[in-house]
Amino acid sequence: MLSLQEISDRLEIQDLVVRYADALDRLDFDLLDQVFTPDAFIDYTALGGTAGNYPEMKAGMPRSFKPFGNFQHLVANHEIRLQGDTATGRVMCLNPMGAAGEPATQDLRLNGIWYNDTYKRTSDGWRITTRKEERAFVFYFPVRS
Amino acid sequence: MLSLQEISDRLEIQDLLVRYSDAIDRRDFDLLDQVFTPDASVDYTAFGGAAGVYPEMKGWLARALAKYDGYQHLVANMDIRLAGDSATGRIMCLNPMGVVVGSTTGEIGVCCLWYIDTYRRTADGWRIATRTEERASTWKVAART
Numbered sequence A: 001m002l003s004l005q006e007i008s009d010r011l012e013i014q015d016l017v018v019r020y021a022d023a024l025d026r027l028d029f030d031l032l033d034q035v036f037t038p039d040a041f042i043d044y045t046a047l048g049g050t051a052g053n054y055p056e057m058k059a060g061m062p063r064s065f066k067p068f069g070n071f072q073h074l075v076a077n078h079e080i081r082l083q084g085d086t087a088t089g090r091v092m093c094l095n096p097m098g099a100a101g102e103p104a105t106q107d108l109r110l111n112g113i114w115y116n117d118t119y120k121r122t123s124d125g126w127r128i129t130t131r132k133e134e135r136a137f138v139f140y141f142p143v144r145s
Numbered sequence B: 001m002l003s004l005q006e007i008s009d010r011l012e013i014q015d016l017l018v019r020y021s022d023a024i025d026r027r028d029f030d031l032l033d034q035v036f037t038p039d040a041s042v043d044y045t046a047f048g049g050a051a052g053v054y055p056e057m058k059g060w061l062a063r064a065l066a067k068y069d070g071y072q073h074l075v076a077n078m079d080i081r082l083a084g085d086s087a088t089g090r091i092m093c094l095n096p097m098g099v100v101v102g103s104t105t106g107e108i109g110v111c112c113l114w115y116i117d118t119y120r121r122t123a124d125g126w127r128i129a130t131r132t133e134e135r136a137s138t139w140k141v142a143a144r145t
Helices: A004-025 A029-034 A054-065 B004-025 B029-034 B054-065
Strands: A036-043 A051-053 A068-071 A074-083 A086-099 A108-122 A125-141 B036-043 B051-053 B074-083 B086-098 B107-122 B125-142
Touching: A004 A029, A004 A074, A004 A086, A004 A108, A004 A125, A004 B004, A029 A054, A036 A054, A051 A054, A074 B004, A074 B074, A125 B086, B004 B029, B004 B074, B004 B086, B004 B107, B004 B125, B029 B054, B036 B054, B051 B054
Parallel strands: A036 A125, B036 B125
Antiparallel strands: A036 A051, A068 A086, A074 A086, A086 A108, A108 A125, B036 B051, B074 B086, B086 B107, B107 B125
16 A cells, blocks of 8 residues: 555655646746756657756747747656655656647647656655656647638 | 545556556557456457457557557546445546558547446556446547658
8 A cells, every 4th residue: 555655745746747737838937947956857859859957958948839829738647656755757748739820820730758757855845857758659730720 | 535545546546557558558568467467358349459358468459559650548537436455447548549550641540438447456456357448439630740
């Protein structure tokens, strides 16, 4: 049976992963300071993005998201393995990325992703220390205006 | 209020459901030995697949999925009802199946389904004892990859 501590840790790590998605989807990039450790390493290369440490990745995000109007990062299938004050995780993300502009003139891009993560318990709560994207698929759907 | 035992059982059954998806999506079919009981009954006929007991279905899955490129089985809406050492579940799955390898139709398949499950607590943890697919819809969608 899971202990209360383990259940609490799992729920707090789920909160963390939802916070990441919410920060991106609301374009509230400062909120990511409550998601990543300052020295976190992020790798988006599997879907054509960049890789680097958190501060530089955060600085590049406004430009990366500019071509897109509407999007969501739906996270599910969260597998979390606790090891005391650290943990690893694998999280599915279904991510429709709509093009900017109205009416939409470009295809809808649907990304199927896994995040392969490590987490650390800090004095401010759980944080992501590494996040590496793994690609399942990228589909482009034609959109009617 | 849910007891600690009930919360723990629900989380462990959620882990089991995620492990099934991950085994299928990574084509790690041996991992399914940690998902199903050896005598589990599995029924994929709602989508034109096979039905049978787990050991033979494991081989069928490997053959049936070989023809598809990247895909995901996103599980959500987990309705889990505990009854001591057994449980039942109704689980939504959103399943973009991607393209058939070598296909030039410009279409991808998206399956929307529920898994109707029964679970059993074993010495090795929770396992799926029966799984029957129920079909919501199948879409063939124009897309490029």
